[in-house]
Amino acid sequence: MTLILIVDDSPTEVHVMKSALEKSGFQTASAADGAEGVRLAREMTPDLIFMDVVMPGVNGYQATRTLSNDPKTRAIPIIMVTSKGQETDKIWGLRQGAVDYMVKPVSPDQLVAKVQATLAA
Secondary structure, eight states, X not given: OOEEEEEOSOHHHHHHHHHHHHHTTOXXXXXXXXXXXXXXXXXXXXXXXEEOSOXXXXXXXXXXXXXXXXXXXXXXXXXXXXXXXXXXXXXXXXXXXXXXXXXXXXXXXXXXXHHHHXXXX
């Protein structure tokens, strides 16, 4: 079964994303900040990670950079899902190692379609 790690400090966002993904048959796990996200990614080796940017402590850019530089986790696709919608934010996220960038709010259909497209690539 496909495991997706959601890294976001908003319980509401996590709930919405988990619900949409689980209804579509995906298994999910979640982390409330970047440091926990990095730890869980190393432990669980998920098939895909949805990463928020603005979080306390280790932010999404830092966590993405850490995972992208780690031989154990560098092959895991990371999609930034954030309220930061400036073009410079997107470019920076992709430079840190993310494979894609989505600006909140993201509909459940968009989320599931993005997973399917990313895992099929």
